Amino acid sequence: MTNPTVVGFDFDEAPLRAALAPAGSGTYEPTPLGIAGARAAAAATFPAPGVTAERVVLSASTSEAYSWLLHLLCDAGDEVLVPSPSYPLLEELARLAGVELTPYRLAYDGAWHVDLPSLEAAVTPRSRAVVVVSPNHPTGSCLRREELRRVAALGLPIVADEVFAAYAYADDPTRAATALEAEGALVFALGGLSKFALLPQLKLAWMGVGGPDALAREALHRLELVADTFLSVATPVQLALPRLLELAGPRRAAARARCVGGRRALAQALAGTPATLLHAEGGWAAIVRLPATRPDTEWAALLLRDHGVLVHPGRLYDLPTAAPTVVVSLIVHPGDLAVGARAIGLASSA
Template identity: 35%
Template structure:
C-alpha cells in the first residue's frame, strides 16, 4: 500500500460522461478516429457564442480588466441577471445573485454550505451525475426519484413524497432534463413543489437549458414558489449562450429571507474561492440583453438533429427512444433482454471498440444497467449523425444476434 492514499470521499465521486472518454482514447491510440457523442459541448460541433459576447469579453481584457472580480460577481452582471429573471417572473434581487464558475460551482457551494454527512438529497434518476458526485463527496446520501420512460420521462410527486425522511434537505429538479431531454409541465412542477413545501425542503432548479426548447413552454420553477419556499435557480453561459469554456454561471435565490443563514454561509464559501473568471462576466449583461432571435439558427439546426435522431433510433430493430422536448440529449434504449445480453456499459464499450462511436451508458446517470439505456448527444450535424446511426444499426444487429445465439 502507498503512503499517499486519497481520501475515502473520492471513492464514489464519479462522472461517467468524462470517465468513459478514457476508453475512447485507447481506441484512438490504436489509430482510429472516434466520433464523440458523449459530452454536451456545443463548441466541439461547430457552434460558437454570439459575437457580441466575444467582443465584450475581449474588450474587458484589452481594457485591463484582468484582476479578481468580487466573489459574488460584478454588479453589472448581477443586475442584468436579476432584471432578466424578474422579466421572466422569477422573484429575486441583485443581492440574491451569486456568479460562479459555471452552474457546477453553484451546486457545489450550495450543497457544501447546507449538507451534513448523512443528510439526504432527492435527485432525479436518470439525472446529471454532478449532483450524485457532490453528494457523495460530502458524505451525504442521494435518494433517487424516478422519471418514468413510459411517461415521457416525467417524475411522479407521490413517489417523491414516499422517499422523504427526517434527513431530507434538498430537492433537485433539472428542467429541461439532462440526460432525458424531458420538459416538465407546470402541473408536474407544482406537484413537486407541493411536496417540497410539505416537508420544508430547499429546491434546486437546474435550468441551464431553459432556452433550448423544441416543443412546449418552459416554466421557471421559481415562478411557482409563492412566498414560502426557498428556490435556488441555476443557470449559466454554457448552454443557453454557447460558451461552456468561459466558466460563468450563477445562482439566483427566490425567498432568500427564509434562508438568510444559508445565504451568508454560501457567501463565506464564495469569498475563499475568490471569484469566477472576470472578463467573461462582462459578457453577461450583453448576453442577457440580446434579442431572443440570436438562438434561432442554433435551434433550427438542433431541431433537425433531434428529429433525425428520433427517426433513426426508432427504426433500428431492438432500439427505441422518446422525443426530447429540450436540451440536446436523447436517452435511447437497446433491448438487452433484462441483462441476458449484458449491461448498458458493455454495449456502449463494444460499440465504441467495433464502430468508434462513443455514447454514455444510462447507469452513468442512474438507470439500471440491464435496462439498456444510453445517452446520445445530438450536437453533430445531420450528415455525421446519419453516418453514426448507420454504424449503430449495423452494430446492434450483429451484437444482439451473436448474443442471442449464445443465450439460447
C-alpha cells in the same frame, strides 16, 4: 456532456474577443456575490418576473454553485433528494461535502414524469434539499407546474438545475418556466454561460434565489460568506456578461436547431428498426432503447468498435439496465449525427 466548442459551430470569434476585453478589466473588484451589472444581466435570463440583481449569486460554474449549496444547506451525513435517471455530476460533489444522495424516480410511460410516490417516500428526517433538473439531462423531461407544486410541498429547499432551460423544443403551458415560480419554498435556480451561451470556457454561472424574503435574505447572506472564501469569478468576464448575453441568442438558436434536427434524423434512421427513440421535451441529449440482447455497456462498446460511434451507456445516468439504452449527444455536427444514427439503426437490426 459534449463540449460545444469543438463540434463545428462556425460562430464568428471576433465579437467574442471584443466582448472579452471590457473597460475596467485592469481593476480587481472583489465582490463575493458578483458585480452589480453582471448580477442584473444574469437576473434578466430568468423567465420569471421580479428576479432582481440582489437575488442573484455568480459562481464560476453550476458545478461550483451546487457545491456551495451543499455546504450551505447540509452538514456531513445529511441527505439531498436527486432525480434518477440524471446527470452523474452530483455524486462526486456530494462525496466531497460528506452528503448522501437519495434518489427519487423519474418514470417513463411514453413520456417522462416525476414518480411522486417515490419522491415522497425518499424524504427522511435528514433530508435537507431536493434537486430538480429541468430539462433533465439526459431524459429531456421538463418539470410540470403540478410536479413543482408537489416538490415544494415537501417543505425542503429546492435546488433547480435549469442549465438547459433555453432548450425546450416546444412551448407547453403546463410546464414550470423556472422553479422560481414555486410558492412558499426557498429556491435556488441554476444557470450559466456553459449551456446558455455555449461558452463553458469562460467559467461564469449564476443562481437566482427565490422564496420568502427572510429565508432568501439569510441564504444570500450565508452564500456571501461561502463565495467570499473563494472569490472564484474573474472580473473581466463579469464586466463582459451583458455583451456576452447579447451574443448568446444566435448561439443558442444554432444549438437548438441541431437538437431538433438531430432528433428528427435519429427518428428517421431508427424507423423500422428494433431501436426506439424515447420521447423528450428538451435538452442536448437523446435516449435510444436497444434490444435486450446485450447490456448497454456492450452496445456502447460495439458501436464504438464496429462503427466508430461514441455514445454513453444508459447506466452512466442510472437508466434502468433491464431495457438497455444508450445516450446520444444531439449537438454534434449534423453529418456526424446522421452517420451515428444510421449505425445505431443498423447495429440494432443485426
